Amino acid sequence: QVQLVESGGGVVQPGRSLRLSCAASGFIFNSYDFHWVRQPPGKGLEWVALISYVGSYEHYADSVKGRFTVSRDNSKNTLYLQVNSLRLEDTAVYYCARDSEMEYWGQGTLVTVSS
């Protein structure tokens, strides 16, 4: 069955960096686009980034453009989100979601930015 497992979250100081991962299994990884979506505690969903199935294009939300980078390793069936220059407002659960319609989601990984 389709599985997406995020990892890499944690507590980090403002200005620091993290790399989030999303390990995929149960389907042909390099056939699908992927999204990163985040959800601040008690708030709604916010789209973060999209990467195409072969990594040929990426799109970002304005709020993260220039600070976050999405990438993928199709040989490892893994999606990544490099998050740099973290701000307090980046505190959220970060989800990866498969394909353009976001049919499958992981359980999320919590990033807490705090001094």
Add this chain to the structure above:
Amino acid sequence: QAGLTQPPSVSKGLRQTATLTCTGDSDNVGNQGATWLQQHQGHPPKLLLYRNNHRPSGISERFSASRSGNTASLTITGLQPEDEADYYCSAWDSGLSARVFGGGTKLTVL
């Protein structure tokens, strides 16, 4: 980035019908149609419907969607206690080259 507009809350009685709305513009809902997601507290979102009214396998036929111009609607018939959740609409915005979400509607089943 501008988001889609959803009412913050809707309350309906058990076994009644709820209709949730999502308003965007011609670059998103009016162009690409809307995706609808359900999220129960403490759980990841779950896809209910996409491209207006395509239902993934395993999703109840009590959930249906439609679109009129730049407004998409999610209709849930025969409301059950387990339908109490947050509902989000989303669409690809061709003008922004970005995915946009609505703020979510909290559905309460009385």
